[in-house]
Amino acid sequence: MAEQTPMSSRVFTVPNILSFLRLALVPVFLVLLIAGEDVAALLVLVFSSVSDFLDGVIARKFNQITRLGQLLDPAADRLFIFAALIGLSVREIxxxxxxxxxxxxxxxxxxxxxxxxxxxxxxxxxxxxxxxxxxxxxxxxxxxxxxxxxxxxxxxxxxxxxxxxxxxxxxxxxxxxxxxxxxxxxxxxxxxxxxxxxxxxxx
Structure with a gap:
């Protein structure tokens, strides 16, 4: 049986900070999308995707996997999807x-x-x-x-x-x-x- 990665209850880790940043960018992304600033909205989305990849790599490499991180990461992904859906629907796309x-x-x-x-x-x-x-x-x-x-x-x-x-x-x-x-x-x-x-x- 594979050894499980230890789970931490820490809050302020680099991966969690990146996840908090991604969450903070969700309303920015939504406002840009509704305003029709598609290129800027895409840049925010690219930054979010890169930070999502990095926080996973950092969490595994430096044993910074946390319970909070396991909640924040999928929450940010879902919120970006919801923001994209709502923004594109408001614009009738x-x-x-x-x-x-x-x-x-x-x-x-x-x-x-x-x-x-x-x-x-x-x-x-x-x-x-x-x-x-x-x-x-x-x-x-x-x-x-x-x-x-x-x-x-x-x-x-x-x-x-x-x-x-x-x-x-x-x-x-x-x-x-x-x-x-x-x-x-x-x-x-x-x-x-x-x-x-x-x-x-x-x-």
């Missing part, structure tokens, strides 16, 4: 129904998390469908933004971005159905067995 579909799935997962917690369990492991869906959305929204920022590449960036967006939304909800079924299975476990089972379902 994306339809609001697509934004509602994607955000609605995350609301569903939040409800499932509450249900699991009430039954004594931690969050479910991330399903590979969810990972693929998130991957699609990470590429879809920047591609659509690239098409808006640079007319010369819009002919391929926009169709490719839309393909990733629609496929990602579909997989997002497919994974959501899997999480619903898994939650239904898990909560049937008797309460007394929750302590022994929770370790097997936590991420």
């Amino acid at each position: 994306l339809p609001w129904w697509l934004t509602a579909v994607i955000i609605g799935r995350d609301v569903l997962l939040a409800v499932l998390g509450i249900v699991l917690a009430n039954h004594g369990f931690g969050p479910l492991p991330v399903h590979h469908l969810g990972k693929v869906a998130t991957f699609c959305l990470y590429y879809a929204l920047p591609l659509i933004m690239l098409g808006q920022a640079f007319d010369a590449i819009a002919w391929w960036a926009n169709p490719l971005g839309w393909a990733f967006a629609l496929w990602g939304a579909f997989l997002y909800w497919w994974a959501g159905v899997v999480y619903v079924r898994e939650t239904a299975r898990v909560i049937r476990i008797p309460w007394g067995a929750a302590g022994s089972q929770s370790d097997t379902i936590e991420t």
Whole structure:
């Protein structure tokens, strides 16, 4: 069995500071996007992606993996996706129904998390469908933004971005159905067995 990386409860580590910075850039990104400053918004997104990569490398290399970091990192990723969806929808580049579909799935997962917690369990492991869906959305929204920022590449960036967006939304909800079924299975476990089972379902 592989040795687990030690988990720290520290707050002020370099990776966590980078994650805090990424969170602070979310409203900046949203304002730039709504204002139509697509190039500047893309630069913020590139900086966020680079810092996301760096904080993971630093955390692993210097044993600075923390509980807080495991919460901040995916939170920043999700908020950037939400900001991109909202900004592009405000500008009527994306339809609001697509934004509602994607955000609605995350609301569903939040409800499932509450249900699991009430039954004594931690969050479910991330399903590979969810990972693929998130991957699609990470590429879809920047591609659509690239098409808006640079007319010369819009002919391929926009169709490719839309393909990733629609496929990602579909997989997002497919994974959501899997999480619903898994939650239904898990909560049937008797309460007394929750302590022994929770370790097997936590991420």
